[in-house]
Amino acid sequence: MDGLSDLAFFSLLVRHGNLSAAARELGLTPPAVSTRLANLERRLGVRLLNRTTRRISVTAEGELYLADGARILADLDALERRVTNTRERPQGLLRINATFGFGRTHLVPAIADFARDYPDVEVQLHLSDRPVNLLDEGYDVAIRFGTLPDARLVARLLASNRRLLCASPQYVRAHGEPRTPADLARHRCIVIREDELAYGTWHLQSGQRSETIKVRGALSSNDGESALAWALAGHGVVMRSEWEVMAHLRAGRLVEVLPGWRTPPADIHALYPERLHLPAKTRVLIDFLAERFASRVRTPGYPAEVW
Numbered sequence: 001m002d003g004l005s006d007l008a009f010f011s012l013l014v015r016h017g018n019l020s021a022a023a024r025e026l027g028l029t030p031p032a033v034s035t036r037l038a039n040l041e042r043r044l045g046v047r048l049l050n051r052t053t054r055r056i057s058v059t060a061e062g063e064l065y066l067a068d069g070a071r072i073l074a075d076l077d078a079l080e081r082r083v084t085n086t087r088e089r090p091q092g093l094l095r096i097n098a099t100f101g102f103g104r105t106h107l108v109p110a111i112a113d114f115a116r117d118y119p120d121v122e123v124q125l126h127l128s129d130r131p132v133n134l135l136d137e138g139y140d141v142a143i144r145f146g147t148l149p150d151a152r153l154v155a156r157l158l159a160s161n162r163r164l165l166c167a168s169p170q171y172v173r174a175h176g177e178p179r180t181p182a183d184l185a186r187h188r189c190i191v192i193r194e195d196e197l198a199y200g201t202w203h204l205q206s207g208q209r210s211e212t213i214k215v216r217g218a219l220s221s222n223d224g225e226s227a228l229a230w231a232l233a234g235h236g237v238v239m240r241s242e243w244e245v246m247a248h249l250r251a252g253r254l255v256e257v258l259p260g261w262r263t264p265p266a267d268i269h270a271l272y273p274e275r276l277h278l279p280a281k282t283r284v285l286i287d288f289l290a291e292r293f294a295s296r297v298r299t300p301g302y303p304a305e306v307w
Helices: 003-016 019-026 030-044 060-088 100-117 167-176 181-186 222-234 241-253 280-292
Strands: 049-051 057-058 092-099 122-128 141-145 153-161 163-167 189-192 201-206 207-213 237-241 268-273
Touching: 003 030, 019 030, 019 268, 030 057, 030 241, 057 060, 092 100, 092 280, 100 122, 100 141, 100 181, 100 222, 100 241, 100 280, 122 280, 141 280, 153 280, 163 167, 163 241, 167 189, 181 201, 189 222, 222 237, 237 241, 268 280
Parallel strands: 092 122, 092 141, 189 237
Antiparallel strands: 049 057, 141 268, 153 268, 163 237, 201 207
């Protein structure tokens, strides 16, 4: 038996005043209770109780064990109540990771409203130009695009999203519009440098047809906002998320190229560690974001604009 369970056992034994009553509460026989008490005294090397067939009395060593043990048990009970309370009431530190662009544009204002609703939650938002390892770096929630990176994580869809190929009208007038994916190899393309192994490689699909194109251009960056700014200035074709470019497409500052071709899925998910009892702070944040972006979820079979 471990020390804490022995403390609880001894406290119950003293409270009842005899072995039989304690045995009834524990669902044991009196000899089993007597054996456990003897084992406890043997482990500690002292006698805790003087006992006869009818009653027990506590020794000086037993009084010390009982007094200090009661304090330990009370502290443990208080600790467990505090831990349980964090699961029931949103409070404590909540660490979130997201990309710079989506984080600044959509997550920062969302968290501002969340903080007003949940003042006992301390939010740390970490924005990065590439995803971090959620489990290794101790984040509670991460906002991710596209293919989910780790089967150990739970994902909740927040918003639908596609990556679109776009260029400015002046670029298209000057260089023509690509008609097939192969045409992209002859165009100036603005590339995001996130993964050097896949740098400049675009994957496109139309129905059952798939194309992988190696593109190049004079401008590249690890920052999506910079790449988008260059596209708006007429420097080439860029691949960006629809949440980022849709307003420019509607305003005519960009035009979509190769609209019949699609890139790999880029839906936006909230990822969090798989836990049986999710802390309240994490649960309410995910629910808050899901409600916040509910209008951004595209109905299957209806490819309507959601951004």
